[in-house]
Amino acid sequence: MSKINSRDQQSGESKSDSRRDFLKQSAVLTGAVLTPSIALKAAEAQWDEKLAEALEKIPLKLEVNGVSKSLMVEPRVTLLDLLREQLNLTGTKKGCDYGQCGACTVHVNGTRVLSCLTLAVMQDGRKVTTIEGLAEGDQLHPMQEAFLKHDGFQCGYCTPGQIMSAIACIREGHADSEEEIREYMSGNICRCGAYPNIVNAIVEVKKGGKKV
Amino acid sequence: MKFFDKVIGDPMNRVDGKLKVTGAARYSAEYQLPNLSYGVVVSSTIAKGRIRSIDSRAALRAPGVIAVISHENAIKVPGWADNEHPTEPPTGGRPLRAFYNNRVYSNGQPIAIVVADTYERARHAAMLVKAEYEEEKHETNFEKNKGKAVVPAVVKKNPKSGLADYERGKADAYKTASVRLEAEYVHPSEVHNPMELQAITAYWEADDKLIVYDKVQGTKPTQQAFANEWKIPVQNVRVISEFVGGAFGNGLHNWPHETAAIIAAKMVKRPVKVMLTREQMFFMVGYRPYTWQKIGIGADKDGRLTGIYHEAIGQTSSYEEFTESTLQQSKMMYTSPNIGTKYRLLPLDVSTPIWMRGPGEATGAFALESAIDELAFALNIDPVQLRLMNHTDTDPEKNLPWSTKYLKECIQVGAEKIGWSKRSLKPGGVRSGEWLVGYGMGVGTFGAHRGAAAVRAKLLANGSVVFQSAVTDIGPGTGTAMVQIASEHLGISPEKITFQLGNSDFPQAPNQGGSATVATVGSAVVATCQAMKERLLEMAPSADKRFANLKLEDVTFDKAHLSITRSPSVKVAYTELLKKQNLTELDVLQDSKPSQEASKYSRYSFSVHFAEVHVHPMTGQVRVKKVVSCADAGTIVNKKTAANQMIGGVTGGIGMALQEDAVMDHRFGRYVTKDLADYHVPVHADVPPVEVYFVDKPDYIVDPMGTKGLGEIAIIGVAPAITNAIFNATGKRIRELPVTPDKLI
Ligand code: FES
Ligand code: FES
Numbered sequence: 035m036s037k038i039n040s041r042d043q044q045s046g047e048s049k050s051d052s053r054r055d056f057l058k059q060s061a062v063l064t065g066a067v068l069t070p071s072i073a074l075k076a077a078e079a080q081w082d083e084k085l086a087e088a089l090e091k092i093p094l095k096l097e098v099n100g101v102s103k104s105l106m107v108e109p110r111v112t113l114l115d116l117l118r119e120q121l122n123l124t125g126t127k128k129g130c131d132y133g134q135c136g137a138c139t140v141h142v143n144g145t146r147v148l149s150c151l152t153l154a155v156m157q158d159g160r161k162v163t164t165i166e167g168l169a170e171g172d173q174l175h176p177m178q179e180a181f182l183k184h185d186g187f188q189c190g191y192c193t194p195g196q197i198m199s200a201i202a203c204i205r206e207g208h209a210d211s212e213e214e215i216r217e218y219m220s221g222n223i224c225r226c227g228a229y230p231n232i233v234n235a236i237v238e239v240k241k242g243g244k245k246v
Numbered sequence: 247m248k249f250f251d252k253v254i255g256d257p258m259n260r261v262d263g264k265l266k267v268t269g270a271a272r273y274s275a276e277y278q279l280p281n282l283s284y285g286v287v288v289s290s291t292i293a294k295g296r297i298r299s300i301d302s303r304a305a306l307r308a309p310g311v312i313a314v315i316s317h318e319n320a321i322k323v324p325g326w327a328d329n330e331h332p333t334e335p336p337t338g339g340r341p342l343r344a345f346y347n348n349r350v351y352s353n354g355q356p357i358a359i360v361v362a363d364t365y366e367r368a369r370h371a372a373m374l375v376k377a378e379y380e381e382e383k384h385e386t387n388f389e390k391n392k393g394k395a396v397v398p399a400v401v402k403k404n405p406k407s408g409l410a411d412y413e414r415g416k417a418d419a420y421k422t423a424s425v426r427l428e429a430e431y432v433h434p435s436e437v438h439n440p441m442e443l444q445a446i447t448a449y450w451e452a453d454d455k456l457i458v459y460d461k462v463q464g465t466k467p468t469q470q471a472f473a474n475e476w477k478i479p480v481q482n483v484r485v486i487s488e489f490v491g492g493a494f495g496n497g498l499h500n501w502p503h504e505t506a507a508i509i510a511a512k513m514v515k516r517p518v519k520v521m522l523t524r525e526q527m528f529f530m531v532g533y534r535p536y537t538w539q540k541i542g543i544g545a546d547k548d549g550r551l552t553g554i555y556h557e558a559i560g561q562t563s564s565y566e567e568f569t570e571s572t573l574q575q576s577k578m579m580y581t582s583p584n585i586g587t588k589y590r591l592l593p594l595d596v597s598t599p600i601w602m603r604g605p606g607e608a609t610g611a612f613a614l615e616s617a618i619d620e621l622a623f624a625l626n627i628d629p630v631q632l633r634l635m636n637h638t639d640t641d642p643e644k645n646l647p648w649s650t651k652y653l654k655e656c657i658q659v660g661a662e663k664i665g666w667s668k669r670s671l672k673p674g675g676v677r678s679g680e681w682l683v684g685y686g687m688g689v690g691t692f693g694a695h696r697g698a699a700a701v702r703a704k705l706l707a708n709g710s711v712v713f714q715s716a717v718t719d720i721g722p723g724t725g726t727a728m729v730q731i732a733s734e735h736l737g738i739s740p741e742k743i744t745f746q747l748g749n750s751d752f753p754q755a756p757n758q759g760g761s762a763t764v765a766t767v768g769s770a771v772v773a774t775c776q777a778m779k780e781r782l783l784e785m786a787p788s789a790d791k792r793f794a795n796l797k798l799e800d801v802t803f804d805k806a807h808l809s810i811t812r813s814p815s816v817k818v819a820y821t822e823l824l825k826k827q828n829l830t831e832l833d834v835l836q837d838s839k840p841s842q843e844a845s846k847y848s849r850y851s852f853s854v855h856f857a858e859v860h861v862h863p864m865t866g867q868v869r870v871k872k873v874v875s876c877a878d879a880g881t882i883v884n885k886k887t888a889a890n891q892m893i894g895g896v897t898g899g900i901g902m903a904l905q906e907d908a909v910m911d912h913r914f915g916r917y918v919t920k921d922l923a924d925y926h927v928p929v930h931a932d933v934p935p936v937e938v939y940f941v942d943k944p945d946y947i948v949d950p951m952g953t954k955g956l957g958e959i960a961i962i963g964v965a966p967a968i969t970n971a972i973f974n975a976t977g978k979r980i981r982e983l984p985v986t987p988d989k990l991i
Contacts, residue, residue, distance in 0.1 A: 087309065090309075108364075108366055110366050110370075111366055115365055115366070118275075118276070119364070119365055122278055123269070124269070124272065124273075124275075124276035125268070125269015125270065126269070127273075127441070127442070127491070128275075128443060128521065129441045129442070129443065129524075129922075130443075130524040130921060130922050131523065131524065132524060132921055132922070132923070134524075134921060134922040134923045135441065135922050137441055164269065165267075165268065165269035166268065166269045166270075168268070169268055174264070174267065174268070178267040178268065181263075181267050182259050182260070182263045182264065182267055183259065185259070185260065185263075185886045185887060185889075185890045187263075187266055187267070188492070188721030188722065188723070188887075188890055188891070188894060189440070189441070189442070189489070189490060189491045189492040189493075189720060189721035190262075190265075190266030190267075190271050190489065190491070190721070191273065191440070191441040191442040191489075191491030191492055192441045193266050193267060194267075194269045197267060212935075215930070216930040216931045216933075217930070217931055219930040220929040220930045220931045221929075222929075222930070223441065223922060223927060223929055224441070224897075225439060225440050225441045225492050225494070225927060226441075226492050226721045226890075226894045226897075227893055227894035227895070227896065227897025227898060227928065227933065228890055228893065228894065229893070229897060229928075229929075229930050229933040230893055230933060230934075230935050230936055231890060231893070232930070233930065
């Protein structure tokens with residue numbers, strides 16, 4: 035066991051090392067002809083870091099909740115982490131990071147997407163709606179109202195994902211019966227177990243017939 | 247004294263609901279502090295041994311990395327220097343000390359933390375940390391080691407402990423009963439897996455001043471624990487847990503990743519945020535322990551119980567002793583004159599378990615309530631009948647009257663609502679198309695606990711009142727219930743009341759756990775309202791002399807006014823009194839603790855769960871079609887949130903009965919089910935409509951609102967209701983949870 039592990043860990047290292055070494059050493063220190071003292075200064079000022087960072091980031095244009103954003107992000111940043119850590123939109127939750135719980139559900143161009151399984155840079159030019167973008171000022175979205183009324187949550191952590199999925203569930207035409215709702219909402223786990231209340235909220239919004 | 251008859255019991259929407267449905271509620275990992283850095287915990291890949299070396303060179307070379315911290319370079323936690331572990335663990339033994347030395351006690355144990363300026367960089371660098379181990383042989387297999395179970399240390403210390411061997415009459419009397427049976431039951435390890443991953447953001451404001459935004463169930467106990475660890479004054483530690491994304495017990499203990507983050511924050515001199523991965527949630531923050539049980543039960547031919555013997559062995563870690571009340575229900579639920587219980591622990595090379603909703607009681611109820619069902623079948627008596635026949639009218643264990651007990655009413659209502667009359671005594675007697683239909687029931691009980699707490703209230707000049715308590719709300723709707731209690735007892739409408747919680751700066755409150763929050767903190771709210779009313783009455787003569795020399799009983803407090811009850815036209819607004827006295831606010835702090843009177847009674851909440859299941863005979867698939875749950879939990883403060891809590895417990899019970907199973911690969915001492923794809927929890931499609939009924943009769947022995955706890959009885963007894971229904975459908979008695987389809991075909 036420990037052997038397997040150390041092999042895994044080593045292979046991870048060697049790949050990354052060569053990439054880092056290329057960026058940090060060849061690009062800055064050897065690529066440019068520098069005297070030792072300048073090289074030292076460069077190291078102190080972390081020019082290598084800054085250059086590497088600039089090279090590693092990719093421009094990204096997104097419309098988030100109706101606001102256009104021009105960003106520079108690393109390709110490995112997920113849409114979820116971009117929202118939570120860089121855009122301070124923490125309403126979208128991380129419940130697993132593996133696409134297994136639905137807590138991170140957002141809408142991209144109007145359809146539901148698991149933001150933890152979505153690289154931010156692949157969404158260039160798209161429209162992202164998060165839980166923070168549903169209400170119009172003080173006017174809650176009908177689904178938010180219905181969750182409040184039917185107590186479709188307890189701790190509230192799965193709730194943004196449930197609400198985003200619930201809206202999509204109606205839009206997709208998958209909310210015609212309680213049975214169907216349960217099936218098409220099963221990607222959104224609620225460990226507190228507010229499921230029946232969530233289903234009631236969706237039924238009510240669907241019956242209300244308002245555009246969601 | 248009821249002023250707002252409708253406020254208590256009113257299914258009011260949650261006071262924090264809007265924050266939750268708009269994404270504005272902030273959980274522990276969601277505070278953007280300036281200069282924030284990110285910590286990623288590196289876990290051990292062996293179950294037992296020593297770390298020979300940690301090679302962090304590659305990680306340190308990776309971009310953005312600020313530090314790699316392990317036992318090799320971690321600063322010493324001062325509280326650990328002269329004491330093995332300064333905190334009083336809620337369990338026994340000694341909690342794991344992060345990075346204290348090179349010992350590995352369980353697979354997945356934190357062995358290092360990588361801190362970087364972004365999350366991605368920290369995560370990447372964490373993969374570059376290499377550990378070399380001196381591996382030792384580990385033991386993680388419960389079944390293989392069952393013979394090595396020991397008497398818990400708490401029992402050795404205190405032979406009167408509730409966990410000590412218990413005998414009333416003769417423990418083995420069941421062996422000579424005219425109808426008797428013996429059976430073994432196995433409950434696998436289950437993991438709490440709240441939706442919010444365990445997270446902490448730690449920041450040292452000064453060398454001796456710590457702030458943590460931490461996912462815990464108690465801000466005060468956590469504050470004390472960290473003050474002890476770091477040897478700093480308790481008021482120098484601030485714990486903030488304004489929203490907790492579920493916990494189910496795993497926030498009742500401070501875990502090594504918390505101290506790891508605090509050590510890191512101290513070393514890098516920046517705020518450090520750590521969020522565990524879902525996989526780490528299986529290894530680092532407790533679980534419901536694997537438990538083996540044996541029951542012997544006997545009755546006379548008419549169904550009168552003559553003996554119950556119940557034995558349990560629970561798993562614990564090698565370094566810390568975790569115990570729970572697995573056998574409690576067997577001691578007091580039924581009338582048998584002969585009862586024996588025996589509780590043992592099996593230390594293994596695993597991490598420490600922790601209470602998981604309806605903790606040991608839910609595990610124990612699975613065995614006891616299954617055995618009752620088995621006995622009913624052997625006697626050819628309806629299980630409802632058997633339970634009613636052997637109902638205890640007083641507590642046979644403590645020899646005390648119950649404070650209140652309405653279990654019979656619960657059973658009657660539940661049986662009617664599930665349609666029990668459709669049930670056939672003979673298994674397999676009811677069908678629906680291809681499906682076999684079965685009905686089952688299970689009873690649950692849990693102590694109606696109440697602790698001590700204090701609450702502050704500030705009446706402001708604009709007529710609003712702000713209450714404060716350090717208590718957390720992990721989901722039941724504590725703030726909402728407290729607003730309703732305050733509204734009723736202060737005569738102010740709920741919209742005018744704010745209840746602030748989840749901050750150790752606020753007055754004392756214990757952990758949110760053991761179904762005791764409403765009784766504990768609610769009582770303090772009542773006491774604070776009382777004190778505030780006294781102050782208002784003292785001030786009242788300044789506005790109207792007719793209030794002079796009146797007692798509280800003479801005055802009505804309603805709609806934010808005091809009036810003389812016998813001449814209601816004599817009336818003054820609370821705010822008027824503030825004005826008269828030139829006060830900008832009226833600040834009252836009051837504490838409250840259980841009464842002496844209460845100890846003359848045995849205090850429990852009760853529940854009964856009825857399930858209708860359909861089982862497909864070819865595939866073994868089980869569908870829970872309907873659940874009816876009835877609770878005797880005293881006054882129900884908010885019917886909407888209370889029903890939701892019951893539904894949540896039922897959902898947990900469905901998981902326990904049919905799905906949840908933390909499977910370990912004993913070659914490595916590591917779970918193979920370590921994410922939500924492999925560790926199954928109930929999803930929408932698994933949970934049918936759940937009908938909830940409350941007796942809603944007050945128990946004023948427990949507390950002045952008449953409440954008894956609800957959170958635990960919501961799950962206790964659910965799993966056996968389902969497995970008993972499966973037996974009724976199929977004739978197959980499965981004594982090892984979860985009942986997966988393979989066990990039915
Ligand atoms: S966090 Fe994306 S599915 Fe769980
Ligand atoms: S409300 Fe807590 S997980 Fe759904």
